[in-house]
Amino acid sequence: MxxxxxxxxxxxxxxxxxxxxxxxxxxxxxxxxxxxxxxxxxxxxxxxxxxxxxxxxxxxxxxxxxxxxxxxxxxxxxxxxxxxxxxxxxxxxxxxxxxxxxxxxxxxxxxxxxxxxxxxxxxxxxxxxxxxxxxxxTKPVASAAPLLHMKLADGTLIPLDAGRLDKVVREACADLDGVSAEPVLTEARRNLYDGISLDELALAPILAARTLIESEPNYAKVSARLLLDKLRREALSFVHGRAEQATQEEMSVLYADYFHAYLKTGIANELIDPELGRFDIARIAAALKPERDLQFDYLGFQTLYDRYFLHVRGNRFELPQAFFMRVAMGLAIREIDREGRAIEFYDLLSSFDFMASTPTLFNSGTLRPQLSSCFLTTVADDLDGIFKAVKDNALLAKYSGGLGNDWTPVRGLGAHIKGTNGESQGVVPFLKVANDTAIAVNQGGKRKGAVCAYLETWHVDIEEFLDLRKNTGDDRRRTHDMNTANWIPDLFMQRVEAGGDWTLFSPDEVPDLHDLYGKPFKTAYEAYEAKAAAGQIKVFKRVKALDLWRRMLTMLFETGHPWITFKDACNLRSPQQHAGVVHSSNLCTEITLNTSADEVAVCNLGSVNLAAHVTPDGLDQARLARTVTTAMRMLDNVVDINFYTIPEARRSNLRHRPVGLGLMGFQDALQTLRLPAASEGAVAFADTSMEVISFHAIQASVDLAAERGRYPSFEGSLWSKGILPIDSLDILSDARDGDVELDRSSTLDWEGLRERVVTTGMRNSNTMAIAPTATISNIVGVSQSIEPSYSQLYVKANMSGDFTVVNAGLVHDLKARGLWDEVMVSDLKYYDGKVSGIDRVPADLKALYATSFEIPTEWLIRAAARRQKWIDQGQSLNLYMAQPSGRKLDEAYRLAWRLGLKTTYYLRALSATHVEKSTLKGTDGKLNAVSATVPVAAKAAAPIIVDIPLENGMAVPNACSIDDPTCEACQ
Incomplete structure (x- = not known):
């Protein structure tokens, strides 16, 4: 045939x-x-x-x-x-x-x-x-390889430099275990042809190396180094105005000269702040460390190449160490010894011990340094206020800010409008406008606009709010792109547990509920219920609290929204209770700051790479203390340097100076310590590691206060009263009449630090928040935030393409036991990236490398609760369920509330998709060999009684896709 x-x-x-x-x-x-x-x-x-x-x-x-x-x-x-x-x-x-x-x-x-x-x-x-x-x-006597040419940009053909190709590939493979230049060169040469362009010639070895990543994770570094060679040619040619290229060895000499030309090019093209040109450039350039260009994995480097490095009409001219130094110089621009501080900041960033957030990396050192990550607003109950909030969203999102909007003050459906003597259409139509605005602005063309709307559980529109992400119904009352979150008071959870009633109100008739929490909220709420029963309130609705809770969980199951967040825990433990009320969280549920009509809360984020501070012997506390101290200074500088697009944001940030130091690489740290995520040891490590970060973050803020002064609204704060985050647990417990399960153990000298906080003061109203870190953890090459791995072998899809990802730790352990071979690769694919089903994998490795959907949800919640006691803000906590049901959701979210968590984030659930059973060999970058958890709309379910009804025994919630390349909520 x-x-x-x-x-x-x-x-x-x-x-x-x-x-x-x-x-x-x-x-x-x-x-x-x-x-x-x-x-x-x-x-x-x-x-x-x-x-x-x-x-x-x-x-x-x-x-x-x-x-x-x-x-x-x-x-x-x-x-x-x-x-x-x-x-x-x-x-x-x-x-x-x-x-x-x-x-x-x-x-x-x-x-x-x-x-x-x-x-x-x-x-x-x-x-x-x-x-x-x-x-x-044929047995030819001699077979000379055909002479190939490469085509220059002007169309000129010149002989292909096979010697340089060989040198670049061998240089990329140098000092890496388990890799060889020969298979890369063989595959690359197979794709050469006469007249190949320079870009295609550069691409050939990159694609060749990518095909080998599944068998040896170090080929991810080889691929990154080969892409680096392509970038060097682009950058050197552009800044010098002539065709130029260099190997990594040559760059050790050329980097300083390149940096001078890079700064001039960036300033001339109005991409870099001219003030950076007035630094002592010779001193700065001498501090660059070219060898750190070699530490990237391919996914991280390609992400930087596609989205972060400065370019002029697509011509990239920023090399990695110039990128990190530009960010560092931008953050040090107002320091007294700004060269010294820039070098200190550069060393921290380029070492991957700490990474600033995406807006900071995008914009630091540029003409418009919008460096902040998160903005929280409260929407007023009138047309001027509503459309001002929409406009503010657009201005804040333009420079890559993520948004959290508090919509609770807007009157509900059927409420009276005095000005027109009509009835309100409620909050939902305005949410549709906010949704479409976020998409239209598109974060300045760099990534999709991202906003989350919050509504309190007593709002009369809460039932319609729950339906916003459904794919059925009137599309004018749907927001398919906006995230949504329930802002739940403790009283509602107590009514759920007691099986009591719950009354919904329009905020124009109960205006003080918005600003109340704890026992004062309970008193006022019950008084309004009595008024409603007496006919003194016009717009209200009485429901069973348990029925509404079930519907919340049903919608979370079906659409992935609204998220579950807890108003009282956020407020009762807020250091800033004297300055206002926390009315919502942010886009990713880790920020808990006050908002009001004249203050838009702003938070400035960055994350410690915990994996870099752990050895098999334990946590390197001295190194972690140095990292946290420098990182806090960088984050505090953001407040003064930041480009504010609206005055309410500037006013709030300068008055309170909040920052959010977080962490990433938690799963990597556990694997280094040989601690399975589903273990008491992992929960204890979550506690002790966060305690060390908390201690040094607070201490660094005190040191900054001694040097620069307290933040203006310090007096009256919990800090000023000697109440630290660990102490605020008592406030939450008292408000719940002791009905809360909280661990209060500690290991460090908190009494001495508490005294310094009271006498010296704090530079920052808030110091910690754990963000998702989805993109910056890719750059650094560690697991995201506090997330467990959801597969040991998969293809990650994001805006930069598809990337084979293999857990290098697992490969190392399997090699050590003689188990890593082609059969193991095949088995990993067959079992969807899990080792649990592979008989020849030892039990200890199965426990250590259990994926997120194999870990009981309770362990993730318990670890988060132990972290939460040290954090003055919150954490983005995703919950994973392989086979979610109403009962499991109910148990998980009630446990989160009882353990004092402030917020939760996405519910992630497995879909029917799984690992491709075919080979990745020779196809990387051409297929998704492992499908991520893809959101699939489940059949509409009736309100749950015990378990959510399943269609034919199987239903898949429309939870967040773990690696949906169009989702920028956690980028």
Whole structure:
């Protein structure tokens, strides 16, 4: 039989696929195929159709009944193959014939045409043997490699420098265990052709190295170093105004000269603040450490390359150490010894011990240094206030700020409007406007706008609020892009546990509830209930608290929203109770700051890389203390340097000076310490590690207060009364009449620090918050935030593409026990990236490398509660459930409340998708070998009684996709 992809198209009637194929070919002109003999010919999608059709006919015959089905299947798979090739083309527009055949094979396997796929594979193998025999029979005396040329930007052809390609690949593999330059060079050379462009030449070894990552994680570093070589050519050529390239070895000498030219280029193009040019540049350049360019993994470096490095019309001119120094200089711009501080900040960032948040990395050292991550606003109950809030959202989001809006003051559906003598449509129509504004602004074109709306549980519109993310109903009352969160008072949870009633009100008739919490809220709320019963309140509704709670969990199950957050825990433990009320959290639920009509809360974030501060012997407290001290200074500087787009944000930030120091790499730290996440040891480490961070963060703020002065609203705060975060647990416990399960153990000298806080004061009203770190943890190459791993082998999809990710720690442990081989790679794919189902993996490794969906949710909540006692703000806590049910959700969220957590974040649940059972070899960057948890809309469910009804025993909640590349909530 003949299945060759290279076969000529026979003269026949047009197939059903032809209109689509011609459209694809017309829309993607210029793609080329490298034949096995090195010849380059135009890419013709119709030949894919021919090959697929022949494969089917060879196996299934050509009877009329099968003909239509075959043509439909072939048309669909051809589109998949063409889309897969062109979408992954990156900067190149050329494919090797083997790449095309790989994609055809994958399309057949994905379509579950197993017999056809098997025949196709066998045919390819037979043809390969025939070619090998033909080569052997000719036995040429000498076979000189064909002379290849590369095409410069002006079209000039020059001989391809094979020697440099060899040197760059070998340099990229140097000093890395388990890697070799030969397989990279072999695969790269296979994709070379005469007339190859410089970009394609640079791309060839990168793609070659990427195919090897699944078998050896260190090839991720090789791929990053090869991409670095491509960036060096771009950057050096642009800043010097001439074609130039350099190896890593050469850059150890050239980096300082490059940095001078880089600054001049950035300033001339109005991308860098001219003030940076007035630093002692010689001193700054001498402090650069070129060797730190080599520590990136491919995912992190590609992310920086695509989204962070400065560029002019797509021409990147910022190398990694220049990037970190630009950020550091921007943060040190108002220091007295600004060169010394810039070098100190640079050392911390470039070492990966600490990483600033994305807005800081984007904008520090630029003309508009909007460095803050989060903004919290309260929306007023009138048209001017509502549309001012929408405008503020747009201005704040423009420079990459994430938003949390408190919508509780806006009157509910049916409430009286005095000015028009009409009735209000409620809060929902305005939420639709806010939703569409966030998408339109699009964070200055860098990433999707992101906003979260909060509503208190007593608001009369709460039931409609719960439905905002549904895919059914009136689309004018839906917000498909906005995140939503319930802002729940303790009284509601107490009514749920008691099986009591709950009354919904319009805020214009109960205006003080918005600013009350704890026992004063209970008193006022019960008084309003009495008024409603007496007919003195017009708009209200009485429901069963348990029914409303069940509906909250049902919507969380079905749509992933609204999130569950707790008003009283946020306020009763807030250091700033004297200065106002916490009315909501932020986009990712870790910020708990006061808002009001004239203050928009602002928080400035950065995260400690906990994995860098842990050895097998334990936590390196001295190193962690140094990191935290410098990081707190950097974050405090943000307050004064920051570019504020609205005056309310500036007023709030300068008055309270809050910062949010967080952490990432917690899972990596546990694995270094050999502590399974589902263990008492992991819970204890969460406690002790956060205690050390908390102690030194507070101490650093005291030191800054001694140097620079207290924050203006310090007097009257809990700090001024000697009440630290660990002490505020008593306030929460008293408000709940002791009905709270809280651990109060400690190990450090808190009494001495408490005395310093009272006598010296604090520089910052708030010091800690644990953000999701989804992007900066990729840059650093560690696990996100406090998250457990959800797979040990997967393909991560984000705005920069698809990336094979393998847990290097697991590979190291399996190698040490002689278990890492191709069979293990295959088994990991078969078991969806989990080791639990692989018999030959020892029990201790199964426990240590259990994935997030294998860890009982209770362990994650307990660890979070032990952290929460040390934190003056909150933490982004995702909950994972492999098989969620109403009962499990109820137990988990009630436990979170009883343990004193302030907020929770996404509910993440497994979908029906799983690891591709096919190989990744030779296809990385061309397929998602491991599917992330993809949100799938479940069937509409009735209010839960005990468990959420399941459709045919299976339902998948529309929870957040773990790696949805369009989701920027946690980037």
């Amino acid at each position: 003949s299945l060759s992809i290279e076969a000529e198209r026979p003269a026949a009637a047009p197939s059903a696929a032809e209109p689509t194929l011609s459209k694809l070919a017309a829309s993607e002109p210029g793609y080329q195929i490298i034949r096995r003999n090195g010849a380059v010919t135009p890419f013709d999608p119709s030949k894919i159709t021919v090959a697929l059709t022949k494969a089917f006919l060879a196996v299934e015959g050509s009877n009329a009944a099968a003909s239509r089905r075959i043509h439909e299947a072939v048309a669909e798979m051809t589109e998949q193959v063409v889309a897969g090739l062109t979408r992954r083309a990156a900067t190149g527009r050329t494919f090797h014939i083997e790449d095309v055949q790989d994609q055809v094979e994958l399309a057949l396997m994905r379509g579950e045409h197993h017999k056809v796929a098997r025949a196709y594979v066998l045919y390819r193998e037979e043809r390969a043997r025939e070619r090998a025999r033909a080569v052997a029979e």
